[in-house]
Amino acid sequence: MNNLSKKYGDTVAVNGISFGLSKGEVFAFLGPNGAGKTTTVEILECLRAPTGGQAKVLDYDVSKRSDQSEIRKRIGVLPQDFNAIDRLTVRENIDYFGAMYDHQLDSDQLIELVDLKDKRDEQFKTLSGGLKQRVGLAVALVNDPALVFLDEPTTGLDPRARRDVWYVIERLKKQGKTVFLTTHYMDEAEYLADTVSIIDHGQIIASGTPNELIDAHGGKKTLVIREAGEDGLKFLPPGISRPQLKNEDDIYIPLNNGELTTILIAIGQTPLANKEIEVRRPTLDDVFLNLTGRRVSEEGE
Amino acid sequence: MSRVYTIVKGHVKTWFRSKSTIFWTLAFPILLIVLFGAIFGTGNTRFDLYVQNQDLTANAPTPSSQGYVAALNHTGAFNIQTVPAEMSNPVSYVRDDAQLHNRGQRLLVIPVGFQNNLTNRKPADIQLYMDQSDQASPSLAGVITAVTSSYAASLSNSTVSLSVQQVPIVTHNTRYIDFFIPGVIGMTLLTSGVFGAVNTNGRYRELKIIKKLATTPLSKIEWILGMVGYQMFLAAISITVILLFGRFVFGVTATIDIYTIGLVVAAALLFPGIGMVLANFVKDADGAEAAANAITFPMMFLAGTFWPTETMPTVLKVIANYLPLTYINNGLRDAMIYLEPAQALTNTIIALGLAGFFIILGSVLMSWKEE
Ligand SMILES: Nc1ncnc2c1ncn2[C@@H]1O[C@H](COP(=O)(O)OP(=O)(O)O)[C@@H](O)[C@H]1O
Ligand SMILES: [Mg+2]
Numbered sequence: 001m002n003n004l005s006k007k008y009g010d011t012v013a014v015n016g017i018s019f020g021l022s023k024g025e026v027f028a029f030l031g032p033n034g035a036g037k038t039t040t041v042e043i044l045e046c047l048r049a050p051t052g053g054q055a056k057v058l059d060y061d062v063s064k065r066s067d068q069s070e071i072r073k074r075i076g077v078l079p080q081d082f083n084a085i086d087r088l089t090v091r092e093n094i095d096y097f098g099a100m101y102d103h104q105l106d107s108d109q110l111i112e113l114v115d116l117k118d119k120r121d122e123q124f125k126t127l128s129g130g131l132k133q134r135v136g137l138a139v140a141l142v143n144d145p146a147l148v149f150l151d152e153p154t155t156g157l158d159p160r161a162r163r164d165v166w167y168v169i170e171r172l173k174k175q176g177k178t179v180f181l182t183t184h185y186m187d188e189a190e191y192l193a194d195t196v197s198i199i200d201h202g203q204i205i206a207s208g209t210p211n212e213l214i215d216a217h218g219g220k221k222t223l224v225i226r227e228a229g230e231d232g233l234k235f236l237p238p239g240i241s242r243p244q245l246k247n248e249d250d251i252y253i254p255l256n257n258g259e260l261t262t263i264l265i266a267i268g269q270t271p272l273a274n275k276e277i278e279v280r281r282p283t284l285d286d287v288f289l290n291l292t293g294r295r296v297s298e299e300g301e
Numbered sequence: 302m303s304r305v306y307t308i309v310k311g312h313v314k315t316w317f318r319s320k321s322t323i324f325w326t327l328a329f330p331i332l333l334i335v336l337f338g339a340i341f342g343t344g345n346t347r348f349d350l351y352v353q354n355q356d357l358t359a360n361a362p363t364p365s366s367q368g369y370v371a372a373l374n375h376t377g378a379f380n381i382q383t384v385p386a387e388m389s390n391p392v393s394y395v396r397d398d399a400q401l402h403n404r405g406q407r408l409l410v411i412p413v414g415f416q417n418n419l420t421n422r423k424p425a426d427i428q429l430y431m432d433q434s435d436q437a438s439p440s441l442a443g444v445i446t447a448v449t450s451s452y453a454a455s456l457s458n459s460t461v462s463l464s465v466q467q468v469p470i471v472t473h474n475t476r477y478i479d480f481f482i483p484g485v486i487g488m489t490l491l492t493s494g495v496f497g498a499v500n501t502n503g504r505y506r507e508l509k510i511i512k513k514l515a516t517t518p519l520s521k522i523e524w525i526l527g528m529v530g531y532q533m534f535l536a537a538i539s540i541t542v543i544l545l546f547g548r549f550v551f552g553v554t555a556t557i558d559i560y561t562i563g564l565v566v567a568a569a570l571l572f573p574g575i576g577m578v579l580a581n582f583v584k585d586a587d588g589a590e591a592a593a594n595a596i597t598f599p600m601m602f603l604a605g606t607f608w609p610t611e612t613m614p615t616v617l618k619v620i621a622n623y624l625p626l627t628y629i630n631n632g633l634r635d636a637m638i639y640l641e642p643a644q645a646l647t648n649t650i651i652a653l654g655l656a657g658f659f660i661i662l663g664s665v666l667m668s669w670k671e672e
Binding site for chain 1: 303304307311314315318319508509510512513514515516517518519670671
């Protein structure tokens with residue numbers, strides 16, 4: 001995909017982005033709401049025409065009509081906010097969407113993959129949000145696609161249901177499928193993705209493995225001393241970088257090189273030694289914060 | 302083709318599992334039939350007789366003709382309705398009036414010169430228009446002949462020759478319920494077509510089902526064919542139920558011919574076409590449903606579902622001419638009840654034309670992919 005862009009009237013939703021996916025990887029397209037994730041994904045799914053640039057999906061050109069039908073046969077899609085047909089059962093829904101292709105995977109096998117065996121004959125409308133999303137995943141896989149697009153598959157789910165979806169995505173990865181995932185959850189990208197591209201205002205602002213991104217843009221590690229209270233501050237050695245009190249009485253200390261041992265030795269003989277002490281790596285949240293000056297969650301759903 | 306079949310099957314299953322759609326497509330029409338059948342009655346058509354007395358002097362019936370009508374009345378066998386003498390086509394007047402009031406279609410005409418012929422001892426004829434297949438016809442004709450000869454005998458001059466000339470006419474002895482059943486069919490096709498299309502195109506878009514389907518090899522045409530196929534299925538089911546009910550509860554005999562089928566096919570394209578046009582102008586599904594209500598209800602009342610459009614004020618009659626349902630209703634009546642193939646054909650052609658227009662417009666307007 002090269003220099004792709006999409007305008008809606010005067011709004012530039014996607015502004016000249018370029019990236020590529022390797023076979024068998026989980027690629028996460030990470031960005032806040034309105035960043036241009038869905039627009040990009042839908043261009044790749046041949047649902048929207050780009051206003052500039054080129055994109056190839058599985059070596060087919062998204063702008064060529066004859067190539068589009070080849071793409072459709074080979075990709076699996078879970079649209080953002082997708083719902084299957086309310087009054088069809090889980091199994092009927094899988095077979096319904098499966099019948100749109102020349103070949104479909106065995107529905108029992110898919111039901112097993114998304115762990116819905118005991119809900120197989122329940123109507124879609126009776127399922128909880130997490131289970132519905134798993135039906136959506138099964139439906140996205142029904143043609144045994146080489147490339148799967150999942151647009152915000154866990155948005156709006158409770159933590160437990162999110163984990164279940166993650167688990168299914170991990171299984172897909174084990175099966176060797178290439179997965180294109182969009183999300184505005186940093187932890188999701190960090191947990192699932194081999195490669196992450198961060199998109200903001202229609203532009204890619206950073207790309208790489210989660211580790212590379214954190215190393216390059218995450219900033220310092222942080223030492224956290226839990227429930228130390230304001231009193232705890234006086235036990236810290238002088239000259240270390242600005243300690244902060246967060247969550248009432250947790251102490252946060254950004255670590256410069258070599259400071260960790262200095263601090264640990266200094267507090268070894270004080271009451272702080274009995275507290276819960278943790279060294280935190282920066283996360284993709286910090287990466288986004290450092291790159292944009294904003295937190296993703298501030299503008300989340 | 303198997304994709305279209307899958308879509309039809311999906312819609313049918315959804316329909317079958319939803320109590321409210323089953324109610325609107327099957328139970329509600331039956332309920333209306335029972336209700337209107339009870340209000341307007343099914344009528345007793347046995348002894349109705351329309352009489353037109355054309356024998357006038359100075360704008361009043363002649364004494365002889367009046368005497369004859371009185372003799373008929375005296376038997377108590379007839380429920381006599383007078384047809385104004387100036388009515389130039391009394392047979393068609395009787396047909397319309399009889400249906401509206403659930404009466405039998407039999408007409409007795411006393412011709413001009415009735416009294417003159419009697420006084421001049423010339424033979425005088427009275428015309429009796431009736432349907433030979435009318436079950437009451439032999440006994441009615443018998444009573445009328447008997448009354449006529451005794452009236453002739455009672456005249457002072459016994460050599461007078463007075464005879465009843467029978468003119469066969471074809472009547473369908475239609476009652477209100479016969480008129481109403483095709484209307485209910487038209488109404489059901491209208492509502493299930495418009496609301497079905499708004500639902501499958503508006504609601505499925507909101508649920509991202511259409512978006513999902515657009516990423517598969519399914520084409521827009523196949524999707525629309527699936528929806529139309531489902532409408533045909535619904536039409537077949539509801540017409541069968543309505544006709545069987547009308548047949549066994551009210552004795553309505555309806556003919557299913559090529560025009561009936563043509564009209565039903567037209568309706569299964571026309572009304573979903575209108576629904577698709579709505580769903581594309583009003584993007585959110587609830588708004589489209591409100592628009593569908595705003596269009597179907599007035600159309601139902603103005604297009605002659607519940608009463609003949611001829612009985613409405615002129616303004617409304619003109620409006621009725623612009624409503625697609627009018628042609629479906631009229632055509633269904635011509636084909637199923639009145640057995641008027643020429644009129645049925647005209648209505649079928651108009652309905653098919655409108656159907657082609659709306660389904661093509663709806664299909665062109667419908668965006669399958671995103672903008
Ligand atoms: N059909 C559309 N018409 C006009 N603007 C749109 C349309 N779809 C999306 N946008 C705008 O494009 C931008 C990117 O949207 P989107 O791709 O949906 O972002 P994301 O999926 O990252 O939340 C937003 O500003 C959005 O308002
Ligand atoms: Mg989105």
